[in-house]
Amino acid sequence: MSLTSSSSFPRAGFRRRLASWLYDALIAVAVYMTAGAASFLIISLMVHFGLFDLQGYQHLSDTIRNTSWLLWPNELWKLGWVSMFFIWFWSKSGQTLGMKAWRLKVQNQDGSLISKTTALKRLLPTLFGLGNFTVLVDRKNKLSLQDRLTNTEVVLLTLEANRGRL
Template sequence: MIFLRYLFALLYDAFITLALLMLATGSLFVVVPHELVNEHAFLYWLYLLGVNFLWVGYCWTRTGQTIGAKCWKLAVKNQNGLGLSWKDAFKRYFWSVWTVPTGISLITTLILPSRQPIQGFLSKTRIQLLRKLS
């Protein structure tokens, strides 16, 4: 069932994302004073979103898989079954930022006939099951 695989892949990737964002924050504080980051919180959030996009965008455009997706035998493809371009990856990421934290993306895997998360529908991408888990 794609719902459970998708859920567990999200959980795996959440831990990796957390570690990556902690590293990005630590490296930012080496260069920029903490007080300045607090004064410009919006820019700080854009920085974190950018760092996260570079990671998932690289994974999606290179192999179509984040680490969580590899573990659960999932891949992100465009509607033609081909790998994502950076433009496709950006569209999917943009919609994911809004739908994953709210739980909408998980709910739509249960509701939509295609069993795909809503960000795939909105970005014209899809999650493909690669093979059965052994």
């Protein structure tokens, strides 16, 4: 397998980014739901073993939804897993599953893989994909808000360069 420099690929346009975002949004929802099921199981076991009770509610889901000391850690747990999905794939291979499907790769502007710290910094300005709309305004450079703030870029790979494992 030839190692082609990733810095030689063109930057990705808005439509491919949007299509990739749609794929990844579905996966992120699945990760969120799976993390929610795991937290529900953990909280259920805590109630079962008497660490706390249902706080006067009839169902555990009502207890979680209406008890702030359960609700906020539960939500942070789920969002943490979704965040780790993106951080893991961006720093490991530069591609999430949606990006792989659309032959996109996030990288530093020198073509190297981004670090976990840079991936974490990309999360907030991504704004659930809204940061990509700046590509429509910046058609020449094709840089999103998160690209600009982290000195990264999303490039369009060739079919050959996109082959391989995640």
